[in-house]
Amino acid sequence: MFLNSVILVLQEMIEAALLISVLLVFTNLFQKSWDKSFALHTSWVGLSIAIGVLGAVIYSYYTPQISEMFDYVGQEIFNAGIHLLSLLLVCLFAFIVPSARLGKNVMGRARFAAFCMTGIVMFAIVREGSEIIQYIGGIAGQEGNFTPVVLGGFIGAGIGVSAGVLLFYGLISLSANWSFRISMGLLCLIAGNMGSQTVLLLTQADWLPFTPIAWNSSSALPENSIVGHLMYALVGYEATPSILQVSIYILGIALIVISPLFRKPWQQHSLTGEA
Amino acid sequence: MKQHFLTTLKALGGATVLSFSIAAGAATPEIELIIKDHLFFPAMLEIPAGQKVRVRIINQDSTPEEFESFELNREKLVVGNGQTVVFIGPLEPGEYPFFGEFYPKTAQGVVIVK
Numbered sequence: 182m183f184l185n186s187v188i189l190v191l192q193e194m195i196e197a198a199l200l201i202s203v204l205l206v207f208t209n210l211f212q213k214s215w216d217k218s219f220a221l222h223t224s225w226v227g228l229s230i231a232i233g234v235l236g237a238v239i240y241s242y243y244t245p246q247i248s249e250m251f252d253y254v255g256q257e258i259f260n261a262g263i264h265l266l267s268l269l270l271v272c273l274f275a276f277i278v279p280s281a282r283l284g285k286n287v288m289g290r291a292r293f294a295a296f297c298m299t300g301i302v303m304f305a306i307v308r309e310g311s312e313i314i315q316y317i318g319g320i321a322g323q324e325g326n327f328t329p330v331v332l333g334g335f336i337g338a339g340i341g342v343s344a345g346v347l348l349f350y351g352l353i354s355l356s357a358n359w360s361f362r363i364s365m366g367l368l369c370l371i372a373g374n375m376g377s378q379t380v381l382l383l384t385q386a387d388w389l390p391f392t393p394i395a396w397n398s399s400s401a402l403p404e405n406s407i408v409g410h411l412m413y414a415l416v417g418y419e420a421t422p423s424i425l426q427v428s429i430y431i432l433g434i435a436l437i438v439i440s441p442l443f444r445k446p447w448q449q450h451s452l453t454g455e456a
Numbered sequence: 457m458k459q460h461f462l463t464t465l466k467a468l469g470g471a472t473v474l475s476f477s478i479a480a481g482a483a484t485p486e487i488e489l490i491i492k493d494h495l496f497f498p499a500m501l502e503i504p505a506g507q508k509v510r511v512r513i514i515n516q517d518s519t520p521e522e523f524e525s526f527e528l529n530r531e532k533l534v535v536g537n538g539q540t541v542v543f544i545g546p547l548e549p550g551e552y553p554f555f556g557e558f559y560p561k562t563a564q565g566v567v568i569v570k
Binding site: 185189244245248249252253254256257312315316319320323381384385386387391399403404405419420421422423 | 510530533534540541545
């Protein structure tokens with residue numbers, strides 16, 4: 182019970198923690214490259230976590246009702262909607278924040294960036310958090326379960342947060358250019374994964390047609406291995422993804438690659454100067 | 457361990473093989489999977505290859521459970537004393553293990569595609 186609780190909570194936490202770290206690295210880069218007198222505050226993180234946790238509590242409270250909607254595939258439809266909205270926010274972030282049209286309006290840029298990042302993190306916490314609440318809330322009340330489940334949960338959460346903190350400090354310790362490149366790469370994978378998860382959920386709900394699997398790498402890298410779990414949390418690795426999932430994953434990556442954020446036009450001077 | 461579990465299931469033979477109940481008007485056959493005392497009944501579901509199937513999961517425990525399978529690429533929460541639906545397939549012939557993520561030690565099963 183204890184170990185299961187550690188693993189389950191860690192799985193959910195690590196996804197949100199990695200996402201927060203990558204977005205904090207962007208915040209850090211913006212702070213460095215924009216007008217130093219007006220920094221993009223990191224207060225959006227606290228706000229997004231608070232709203233996210235509240236959202237997760239509400240979502241898990243209504244899960245029994247949501248679950249019965251759309252002929253018992255309500256969870257898939259809601260979660261797919263959350264993934265799709267998150268992907269939309271990632272795209273807005275990548276396309277609008279660095280847009281030349283905002284010109285020297287650093288204030289507007291910072292506000293819009295904070296808005297997008299708050300939304301992305303909030304949705305991630307609603308999704309992952311509600312699952313943790315369902316698990317802890319449903320299992321911990323059983324006799325003899327409380328201590329191992331809650332303790333395991335705290336340890337899982339602790340490891341997840343630590344992984345996020347490590348990634349953040351690891352990335353900001355690099356040169357601005359490398360820090361940007363790696364975060365950008367991770368953002369591409371995050372976007373691809375959001376698209377792919379949307380497809381998977383809608384296929385599971387029978388709202389999207391079945392497509393054959395694109396490959397089977399379960400013998401080379403089983404999903405049910407430590408590396409497999411880590412790759413799942415990091416890049417949404419699946420051993421047997423469908424062709425449609427892979428196509429949307431690639432489309433998600435492509436969307437970020439063609440975005441102005443990828444070319445970082447507004448920070449050419451400050452960043453390349455520092456590196 | 458998992459291998460041993462599968463062999464035991466196979467040894468049990470066709471005792472738990474399900475018959476299909478085709479709902480009136482619905483093209484997709486539906487099968488029922490019951491969760492009770494953190495176990496799946498039946499623990500072995502047999503479905504034909506190349507056929508999409510609607511699996512209705514009925515949780516008779518008061519605790520929630522999460523139906524999960526890496527092989528089937530499925531993950532779905534079933535609330536306590538509730539039910540849900542998961543679509544699987546069409547699949548290639550083979551064995552597709554599944555488990556309950558909240559009680560993985562006992563809640564185990566396999567979909568056999570023939």
